[in-house]
Amino acid sequence: MPNAPGILLFVLSTVLLSSCASYQAKPLDSAAMQESLAAPSPALLQKMASELKHPRLPPLTLDFSKPLTDRELAVIAVIASPDLRAQRARAGVASAQVFSAGLLPDPQLSAGLDHPTSSGPDLVNAYNLGLSWDIFGLITRHAEQRIARTQAQQVRYDIAWQEWLTANQARLLGVRLGYLERQAGIAGQAEQVADSLYQAARRNLKRGDIKLDEFALRESALIDARDRLLALQREIEKNRQDLNRNLGLPPEQMLKLGIRPAAEPEATDPAQLFASARHERLDLLALQAGYASQEATLYRAVLGQFPRFNLGLSRASDTSGIRTIGASVSLDLPVFNRNRGNIALARATREQLFAEYSTRLFQTRADISQITADLMRLARERTALASKLPSLEHAESVLREASQRRDVPLLSYETIRASLLSYQLQLLSLDQNIAEQRAALDIAVGAPLQP
Numbered sequence: 001m002p003n004a005p006g007i008l009l010f011v012l013s014t015v016l017l018s019s020c021a022s023y024q025a026k027p028l029d030s031a032a033m034q035e036s037l038a039a040p041s042p043a044l045l046q047k048m049a050s051e052l053k054h055p056r057l058p059p060l061t062l063d064f065s066k067p068l069t070d071r072e073l074a075v076i077a078v079i080a081s082p083d084l085r086a087q088r089a090r091a092g093v094a095s096a097q098v099f100s101a102g103l104l105p106d107p108q109l110s111a112g113l114d115h116p117t118s119s120g121p122d123l124v125n126a127y128n129l130g131l132s133w134d135i136f137g138l139i140t141r142h143a144e145q146r147i148a149r150t151q152a153q154q155v156r157y158d159i160a161w162q163e164w165l166t167a168n169q170a171r172l173l174g175v176r177l178g179y180l181e182r183q184a185g186i187a188g189q190a191e192q193v194a195d196s197l198y199q200a201a202r203r204n205l206k207r208g209d210i211k212l213d214e215f216a217l218r219e220s221a222l223i224d225a226r227d228r229l230l231a232l233q234r235e236i237e238k239n240r241q242d243l244n245r246n247l248g249l250p251p252e253q254m255l256k257l258g259i260r261p262a263a264e265p266e267a268t269d270p271a272q273l274f275a276s277a278r279h280e281r282l283d284l285l286a287l288q289a290g291y292a293s294q295e296a297t298l299y300r301a302v303l304g305q306f307p308r309f310n311l312g313l314s315r316a317s318d319t320s321g322i323r324t325i326g327a328s329v330s331l332d333l334p335v336f337n338r339n340r341g342n343i344a345l346a347r348a349t350r351e352q353l354f355a356e357y358s359t360r361l362f363q364t365r366a367d368i369s370q371i372t373a374d375l376m377r378l379a380r381e382r383t384a385l386a387s388k389l390p391s392l393e394h395a396e397s398v399l400r401e402a403s404q405r406r407d408v409p410l411l412s413y414e415t416i417r418a419s420l421l422s423y424q425l426q427l428l429s430l431d432q433n434i435a436e437q438r439a440a441l442d443i444a445v446g447a448p449l450q451p
Contacts, residue, residue: 040080040248048079055282056164056448067258070439071449073174073247074167080248081166087159091152098148105137108310116319126319132312132328143300150293157286164282165443166246172439173243178257179432180236183425187229190421194218194225197414221418268376270369273445277364281446284364287357294353298346304339307331367444375437382430385423392420 040048042064052059052075060075062068068076078084114126201218204210244251278284309331317323396416403413442449 045076045079049075052078054078054163055160056280056446057167058448067256068174069258070171070174073170073243073257074449076247077166077170078163081246082248084159084163084166087162090155091159093155095152098145098152100148102141102145102148104141105134107131107133114319122321123319124317124321126317128314128316130312130314130328132310132330134308134310136308136310139306140300140303143296143303146296147293147300150289150296154286154289154293157282157289161282161286164446167449168439168443170243170246171442172436173239173246174257175435175439176432177236177239177243179428179435180232180239181257183428183432184229184232184236186421186425186428187225187232190418190425191222191225191229193414193418193421194222197411197418198222200411200414268372270365270372273368273372273441274365276447277368277445278361280448281364284357284360284446287353287360291350291353291357294346294350298343298350301339301342301346304342305334307334364444368441371437371441371444375434375441378430378434378437382427382434385427385430389420389423389427392416392423396420 042062046062046064049062049072050059057075057078060072062072062076108131110128110130110132112128116123116125198218198221201210201215205212205215240254241251243255244253247255249255309329312328312330313326314328315323315325396413399408399413399416402408
């Protein structure tokens with residue numbers, strides 16, 4: 001064989017080998033898993049919170065020496081949640097797909113050697129070398145890049161949406177936990193009042209001053225008060241565990257919370273909020289990116305109905321030593337297939353995505369309308385309940401002073417005090433529902449959280 005083909009093969013082999021990627025193992029050993037399960041240190045959380053880059057969550061300065069606000073809980077959840085770590089790994093896959101789509105198709109090299117086995121004068125080894133390139137890959141390259149870029153954009157929006165949901169779940173759990181602790185404080189006072197009434201009734205029963213049915217009522221009231229306090233304590237513990245799991249913290253870790261009252265939404269008109277949600281919600285933006293990707297997929301499928309062809313160059317020598325050089329073109333004949341199956345599939349998928357986007361818009365509008373209606377109803381209930389408190393508070397104050405002077409029985413004062421505590425619990429429960437509905441409205445609209 002002549003030296004020229006050998007030199008060409010050597011050069012190509014050297015180039016190919018020098019550009020190869022290397023393999024490095026990453027085993028699922030105990031050390032790697034232990035590192036993955038470890039919660040971030042406070043110093044690392046502070047650093048990451050100050051450098052956070054999210055379209056809806058501004059960075060902030062964490063101070064663990066003070067009680068944490070709901071917005072600080074939201075940022076910690078985005079940084080430390082174990083569920084989000086796996087979600088963010090999808091962004092690396094999408095970036096790799098964009099990189100892959102931008103690569104040019106590799107040329108194809110073919111080589112052959114024929115050794116004459118029969119005897120004859122002046123027979124030599126024959127060889128052939130061919131170099132071909134898929135030109136059709138250049139035609140669809142732009143469409144492939146557009147598909148990969150829009151898919152990567154969709155993945156980024158999807159991840160940001162999952163981060164947004166996790167952040168608001170942490171806010172919701174923090175708000176709920178704060179109100180439950182306040183309710184437990186009042187429920188503890190109500191239990192003490194019920195216990196004092198029960199003890200007084202027990203003494204009066206022994207003296208014969210009250211009947212057995214009245215004593216039974218006091219005993220039942222004490223049991224109800226204790227059950228309510230225990231139920232609140234169980235709910236507090238459950239929410240604390242849920243919050244720690246959401247934040248990626250150990251179950252035994254106790255957080256100091258300083259949840260602020262939920263701010264009034266800037267707008268409560270459902271139509272205005274829906275108009276804002278259409279360009280703010282990250283899941284809607286992800287669906288738009290997915291639809292754009294499918295448009296590019298359909299365009300690529302339409303290009304696929306045209307003939308696919310390769311260009312090639314060849315050099316050969318036969319057994320008599322005659323050398324030749326030539327060019328070749330190969331193409332598909334679009335007679336039977338014509339890529340009609342892929343085109344039909346791409347069009348049907350586009351219609352499906354269009355319907356999914358429309359359905360998500362419809363659901364978003366319905367959610368916003370429902371939440372705003374619930375907020376208005378809860379506000380009316382709170383106003384009506386709050387209007388009764390001043391008279392109860394005044395009556396409690398008057399009876400307290402009268403009982404201290406022994407002008408009225410202690411039982412009468414404790415009864416009105418128990419009623420006041422019950423109303424305060426109802427008011428706190430309403431405040432909790434209002435705060436949770438406002439958090440739900442933030443999720444439904446998708447507007448950025450204010451620092």
